Amino acid sequence: MTVSDAVLVQCCLNSDEAAVRAFVERFQGRIFGVCYRMLGHREDAEDVAQDVFLRVFRHLHRWDSQRPLNPWLMTIAINRCRSFLQQRARLPSPSEFVETAAAADAPDSADLAEELQLGLEQLREEYRACFLLFYQEELSCVEIGTMLDCPEGTVKTWLHRARRELAEFLRRRGVVPDVQSDLQRV
Numbered sequence: 716m717t718v719s720d721a722v723l724v725q726c727c728l729n730s731d732e733a734a735v736r737a738f739v740e741r742f743q744g745r746i747f748g749v750c751y752r753m754l755g756h757r758e759d760a761e762d763v764a765q766d767v768f769l770r771v772f773r774h775l776h777r778w779d780s781q782r783p784l785n786p787w788l789m790t791i792a793i794n795r796c797r798s799f800l801q802q803r804a805r806l807p808s809p810s811e812f813v814e815t816a817a818a819a820d821a822p823d824s825a826d827l828a829e830e831l832q833l834g835l836e837q838l839r840e841e842y843r844a845c846f847l848l849f850y851q852e853e854l855s856c857v858e859i860g861t862m863l864d865c866p867e868g869t870v871k872t873w874l875h876r877a878r879r880e881l882a883e884f885l886r887r888r889g890v891v892p893d894v895q896s897d898l899q900r901v
Contacts, residue, residue, distance in 0.1 A: 720785075724780065750767070841873050
């Protein structure tokens with residue numbers, strides 16, 4: 716029998732070590748998955764996911780038990796990823812030569828999941844967050860707007876742009892065919 720999120724949170728607040736372990740086990744996959752897709756590097760995602768859990772347990776008493784737990788957790792995860800990306804952006808970037816060499820070494824037979832991850836890394840932070848929350852976490856545009864503190868219409872625009880940019884990236888990489896070019900040849 717699975718314990719509800721509210722009961723599990725209450726047990727965590729009562730310093731029940733087994734409940735804390737169960738809480739981490741229940742949500743670590745989702746949180747790590749969002750962090751990994753936002754950041755693109757396993758080690759960074761592990762560090763940020765750990766930071767997410769530290770923040771969650773520090774502020775667990777603030778969670779409103781009348782609301783679902785998962786969106787609250789995902790909001791914390793997305794915000795921690797955004798902060799990490801801002802800090803990483805301040806670091807010096809690698810030279811163009813290194814980026815070009817890395818792209819040339821990429822295997823031609825990379826599967827769709829790897830190509831999609833590469834495409835996600837190319838998206839603007841907002842587009843990536845919307846895409847992941849919508850498709851991976853299956854949240855509605857309204858819920859995403861609440862989490863990212865923006866209007867529903869903005870979320871829809873970001874989702875549209877994310878899909879368009881990902882499709883274009885996958886076409887450039889030769890993963891999906893260029894339907895427009897094929898139609899023009901006929």
